[in-house]
């Protein structure tokens with residue numbers, strides 16, 4: 140065992156670096172700034188690019204440009220910055236630009252509290268783009284996850300040509316912890332699929348049987364077009380409803396139909412559980428203690444920790460809830476992801492506890508919710 | 513040299529629109545420079561100028577309103593060998609104002625063609641940042657309340673390396689664009705044009721009157737002497753090459769046995785200037801030298817030079833799940849600011865908890881054992897109180913041992929800082 144001591148934000152930066160990310164642009168914002176600080180140490184000496192933009196809109200804009208030029212790109216912010224990213228996120232979704240976005244969630248609404256944690260953006264991340272097409276959101280539980288899931292996020296962004304969020308929380312991002320560095324899970328980095336030489340290239344052309352267009356970078360020998368406007372496979376504006384409809388459906392399905400390939404989760408299951416506790420993010424850590432204690436007392440309680448929030452791993456959740464009498468959801472907001480759980484496990488009753496006061500939800504509280512909530 | 517114009521998608525501007533002149537001039541400029549289509553990227557903004565990318569057979573990116581310079585900067589940084597040309601209207605200039613100013617300040621090798629026709633053509637001729645107050649536009653009387661932005665003055669003042677202003681129908685436009693593309697730095701070409709579709713229907717504007725208005729303003733054609741400097745990307749790469757490579761995370765060697773093999777929840781209550789966060793880190797590192805796991809959660813105000821500084825540290829033989837501390841096992845009370853922050857904790861403490869307090873800091877009554885340490889007697893400076901408190905624990909073999917603490921100091925510091933920290937630890941060997 141070789142323990143290193145670091146915070147979640149540093150681990151994210153290292154995860155990005157090991158995934159092959161060589162372009163970062165950001166704007167300082169607590170509690171995400173230390174990702175930028177770490178990228179500033181990592182990238183320039185490695186021949187990479189780390190920029191500080193005039194605002195969040197520009198920082199994600201730099202990333203979109205660099206991604207279209209073929210680089211693996213990262214940006215990081217918190218609630219107020221994610222709000223400013225919104226129109227550019229829509230661009231990345233609709234025009235299939237690979238990009239990893241870290242949202243270090245802090246207590247909102249609005250500027251809220253810079254140094255207090257929350258998980259208040261989890262629906263915003265899913266729905267905060269115009270057009271409402273799906274995105275991928277991963278949620279780390281600890282520093283190790285910050286590293287490993289960031290590597291996964293890059294692979295997903297490259298594979299599916301879409302923005303991928305790492306939805307973390309001040310409480311993981313700025314809490315330092317010991318982590319067995321060499322033993323962290325490291326996904327083999329993959330790049331986007333390039334259009335083979337000799338094959339016809341259309342910027343949004345999709346081969347039969349595939350759902351993701353092959354990529355060529357701006358600057359390639361073959362000319363590349365990118366546009367935020369409604370486009371056909373050639374990257375020019377189209378008004379053909381059939382073509383438009385088919386493209387929207389593809390954008391939806393390329394993410395949602397493959398959800399099971401990137402459903403990350405952890406569980407503490409007991410046989411014949413009557414209650415299933417569902418948690419994510421930092422709250423899952425307290426839930427582990429609560430459920431372990433109840434299980435030691437012989438109670439039939441299982442815990443499911445979701446690390447992929449979007450697309451909702453519906454089948455997994457339904458499977459784990461099967462046979463239970465009820466489900467309990469605890470999250471650091473006033474009730475966001477619980478809506479998805481209710482939808483998926485209906486008609487099972489769902490108990491809920493949400494807290495958004497800047498404090499961690501402790502194991503005692505979770506035990507109480509499991510018992511009475 | 514062949515034209516870059518896309519014969520399948522000819523310009524679709526309103527008859528008489530000077531955007532057509534700019535399209536042709538850009539094509540001519542690219543030909544003059546002998547560029548290959550693969551070397552050129554056209555990044556277009558929103559509005560009628562946002563159609564430009566479709567008329568050319570080059571690389572192209574069309575994005576959101578006002579953000580064209582942001583994408584262009586990303587592309588240029590990623591692929592410095594490309595010629596990146598941005599087309600933007602006077603509307604994009606306004607909504608993307610922060611990007612315009614910042615790009616001037618950076619001076620990347622981009623060429624910005626401002627297709628300045630004093631109104632928002634595409635949406636119905638509303639006033640833009642360059643509309644004169646006496647114009648009749650689609651915004652009622654509102655343009656009378658604002659003065660127009662002088663693109664030349666603003667971009668010069670903000671640091672653009674190359675600034676030109678001319679009318680779209682001028683024969684030298686192609687040459688001016690070619691010079692802008694060749695210039696190594698940010699080139700802004702403010703191209704005044706006529707929008708017959710919206711603007712000149714209600715405002716008398718002829719090529720002649722346009723030129724007369726340009727004549728009346730500050731002249732601008734080419735490099736701005738006081739702004740000519742190293743190009744942003746080249747400058748970045750030069751400075752980046754001199755940066756020290758980052759060191760990978762350094763594991764802590766686990767070589768000791770902890771004095772007690774049990775979890776500890778330690779709360780440190782101090783204030784800014786006592787190096788509480790560093791001491792918290794040292795305690796975690798010390799625990800790690802004995803194979804323990806550790807977490808550190810800090811709480812301090814945004815203004816770091818004053819106010820409370822509080823650390824919550826969880827040390828455990830097992831990986832730590834919950835990082836919060838409801839009831840600590842040890843409280844180190846170093847300053848009234850920190851103590852005030854966690855007033856309620858003292859009553860909650862168990863009798864077997866320990867409070868180690870600075871002899872001069874008073875705390876609320878508590879069932880826990882309280883130990884006062886006199887840092888002044890040991891001649892410890894305020895900046896070292898937190899570290900000295902750890903040493904006081906270590907010399908009692910509680911939570912950590914002196915060897916663990918010294919190993920943590922040696923892991924964390926080098927040279928004079930290390931020696932000074934070790935001296936603080938030694939100074940507490942008498943118990944403080």
Ligand code: SF4
Pocket residue numbers: 524525526528529530531560629633634706707708709710711
């Ligand atoms: S609306 Fe104005 S700027 Fe747009 S094409 Fe017509 S004349 Fe040109």
